[in-house]
């Protein structure tokens with residue numbers, strides 16, 4: 001396989017074959033994100049993607065169980081081309097159980113439900129989507145490129161098409177100024193489409209991203225560990241979903257995992273217990289290898 005630059009994947013795709021379908025991100029404006037700031041966006045040729053699938057076949061054989069197609073927002077690929085890629089992947093790897101892509105609401109909204117259904121029928125089983133927040137002011141501040149209503153419409157579209165939706169919330173991205181709004185409005189938006197997975201990441205400033213300079217200048221105040229836990233607690237309290245909620249990322253101050261609504265009381269108790277741990281025992285505010 002050929003990879004252009006650093007390739008990012010969700011931790012849940014650690015065992016997946018990674019085939020780069022896009023290079024960079026077509027949006028690339030989110031102020032907190034430093035992943036693709038140095039990459040010029042392009043969609044790779046279908047022939048090149050197929051060649052990389054063949055390379056994967058030569059290395060791993062036909063038994064590959066899951067494939068993830070990075071880089072950013074690979075759902076943007078034209079539906080007919082994506083179907084061709086998905087079909088070829090399933091032809092090479094008949095035991096495939098999961099094929100996934102990244103797709104923020106802005107790009108999911110470029111597909112009709114009928115197109116999403118066709119993608120699901122061709123093998124697309126899950127979309128990883130970073131909504132980050134349900135608060136309109138925060139979404140504007142971070143230049144996410146979607147409104148809460150668009151996030152809801154995109155979520156409903158994916159669910160209607162029968163594709164699993166893994167939705168990402170960026171804990172602390174409202175800073176100390178909007179942590180309550182972030183928690184409550186994110187819960188409200190998530191309640192509207194009930195994703196299969198809610199995955200938590202905690203905002204950690206990175207130098208490659210525009211928000212870094214706001215943080216350094218003191219115009220953006222990070223949440224401390226206890227505040228971040230309180231924000232998650234408030235959001236979970238107000239969630240009325242049937243999602244799995246998972247904090248499967250090094251950025252988080254506390255590792256929680258459960259199924260809602262049945263595990264809600266247990267999750268809240270875990271957060272309360274973590275909130276009693278002295279702040280000095282948590283990770284430092286910055287993480288060098290993010």
Ligand code: SF4
Nearest residue numbers: 025028029030033072
């Ligand atoms: S967070 Fe996602 S949509 Fe935003 S710039 Fe980064 S990769 Fe692109």
